[in-house]
Amino acid sequence: MAYSAVDCLALLIVLGGSLVQALLGIGFALLAAPLLYLLDPGYVPGPVLLLGFVLACCMLLGNRRALAWRRPMPAILARLPGAWCGGLLLGLLPGAWLGLLLSACVLLAALSSYRWLALPCSPRNLAVAGFCSGLMGTATAVGGPPMALVYQARDPLDARIELAAFFLLTTPASLLALLYQGRLPLDALLASGLKLAPGVLVGYGLAVCLQGRFDRQRPRQLLLLMALLAAGGLLLLSLWRLWSGG
Template sequence: MWYSPDDLLALLIVATGTLVQAWVGIGFGLLAAPLLYLINPAYVPGPVLLLGWVLSLLVVIRQRCQLNWRRVLPAMLARVPGSWCGALLLLYISSWQLSLVFGTSLLLAIWLSSRRYTLKLNSFNLSISGFLSGLMGTATSVGGPPIALLYQYESRKVARNEIAAFFLVGTPVSLLMLAWGGGVAWIGWPLVIKAMPGLFLGYWLSRQLESVVDKDNIRVLILFISVLSAAVVLWQGVMEGLDLNRLASLWRS
């Protein structure tokens, strides 16, 4: 299989995003999606979502004996109506408006969290977080922070494993809802296949990192990645709202 310079750069991006998410629990979509989009817009959202699903599958297979499936089940079930509502919103509300609302709401949630307003990891809160993750993930392609913020006081391995299980079930739901709403016309299998070596490399590197750095408290990392996610969502909303291409054409006329 021939790899162009752009393909090699995509491999590096996928490997880096995989390394972060396989160690922390979130971060692949945040790091990979905007950079891969610059290389080839066809990477987003189908191939990025599918690569993220494969990563979740790898984590779940390796950590299946340490997973508390019963605890994370409410979040999985709530993701379904959340994803449906996200796809429905896209039919009636502009994506840039949703990005502004969700980005601002996420920043507020992060601020409250930083002020020690904590939520217990129970079935009710998991259901709310799962619903919001599905809603935000389908509408903006950034669905990790709503569920990750609930796990910020858990150990790194517990957070990573249960978030991976959540995405294993939730990502196909989002893909189906996006397809129903016309948001995913095709998966882009050639791009996925070419990027797979980068995913396996990143996953292998995460295992090496785990054997060297066994940090258990990842609250700061989760908050940092969540702030970046909110910033990306807000930036997308602002850019789409301004519609710079349209403004430029009006200026020229």
């Protein structure tokens, strides 16, 4: 399988995002989606969703924990119509507007890291967050911010397990919605997935080797800073394309 210079750079981005996600519990789509979109808009949302699902499977197998799906069930059910609406939204948005939406999702993710924005983890809030996650995740591959707002006040370990169950069970729904609506050619999805999957495996392997050897707080702040810079660059590029009519 031949790799171009763009493929190699995308592979490094996926490796870095997988490493961060496996170490901190967040960060793959937050970091990889805007950078990959800047590299090639074709990477978002389908390939990023597929690679994120592969990474979530690796993390679940590595932790050897059972899926905790009972509490997030309202969110899981609500993500299904959200995913369908996200596919419809993707078909309506020109490229520049999709870039604006993606950068807005990353900025929302950064804001959701502040605990004063936390919402009660009630069934109603979970359902609303699940629908919004499906809408945002299917259109931009960044579906974590709404769920993060609801899970901010939960115990970190419980939140990590339940969010893993949520994304494992619902990411396929987003991919199926995109495929059914013709927003994502299957051959292109598989080609990108096969080329970039080694980055996921290597990034996760490095994370296993580094687990427990550093303080998580500073890397988390660095992740948010890098995500904000990537989102800022994408925001400026999208605004320039809208201004120039491209």
